[in-house]
Amino acid sequence: TSRQPAAAATAIGRLGPLTDVVVERLFVSDEVAAAKFGTGKAIDDPAREHHELAEVADRAGALGLDSDRTVRFFRDQIAASKLVQRGLFARWQAHPGEAPTTRPDLAVIRTELDALTTRLLDQLVATEAVRGVPVACRVAVTGAAVSAAVLDRLDGLHREALRAALGSVC
Numbered sequence: 001t002s003r004q005p006a007a008a009a010t011a012i013g014r015l016g017p018l019t020d021v022v023v024e025r026l027f028v029s030d031e032v033a034a035a036k037f038g039t040g041k042a043i044d045d046p047a048r049e050h051h052e053l054a055e056v057a058d059r060a061g062a063l064g065l066d067s068d069r070t071v072r073f074f075r076d077q078i079a080a081s082k083l084v085q086r087g088l089f090a091r092w093q094a095h096p097g098e099a100p101t102t103r104p105d106l107a108v109i110r111t112e113l114d115a116l117t118t119r120l121l122d123q124l125v126a127t128e129a130v131r132g133v134p135v136a137c138r139v140a141v142t143g144a145a146v147s148a149a150v151l152d153r154l155d156g157l158h159r160e161a162l163r164a165a166l167g168s169v170c
């Protein structure tokens with residue numbers, strides 16, 4: 001199986017660093033899918049999602065971020081992750097030869113996701129100024145997304161997920 005590497009490339013512009021972390025989270029979603037595939041475990045875990053969103057709502061306040069906007073951003077990250085997971089499940093069901101042959105430990109992957117939450121919150125703080133100017137933000141987010149798609153060689157599924165993940169950045 002050809003597992004995609006963690007994002008190493010650097011997306012362009014003022015929202016490049018944020019976009020890089022978003023892409024990294026999408027790649028970790030491949031690992032989540034591999035952890036769940038063939039185990040009977042559901043892609044959706046509402047309790048885990050609820051806990052994550054409650055925590056970011058809490059931490060947003062302490063960081064001076066708007067709590068509702070921050071929760072919306074993370075809701076999009078979760079939706080994008082599930083989009084990747086559903087797409088990979090469908091791909092692996094249709095082409096069993098492409099399914100992963102090893103099963104990563106979901107608990108370990110979730111600690112990676114928790115670390116990514118901190119980095120995403122840091123990036124939201126670092127990009128507050130540009131995100132506050134709608135036109136500049138949309139230009140920056142488009143450039144970052146297009147460059148990340150090329151540099152990280154995103155396939156159609158991951159490009160669609162990236163679009164979903166960046167939907168409420170501006």
Ligand SMILES: C=C(O[C@@H]1C=C(C(=O)O)C=C[C@H]1O)C(=O)O
Nearest residue numbers: 032043044045048049077078081
């Ligand atoms: C990533 C997972 O799959 C889903 C997506 C989540 C997320 O992106 O944070 C959380 C729970 C699940 O609904 C997971 O189970 O950890």
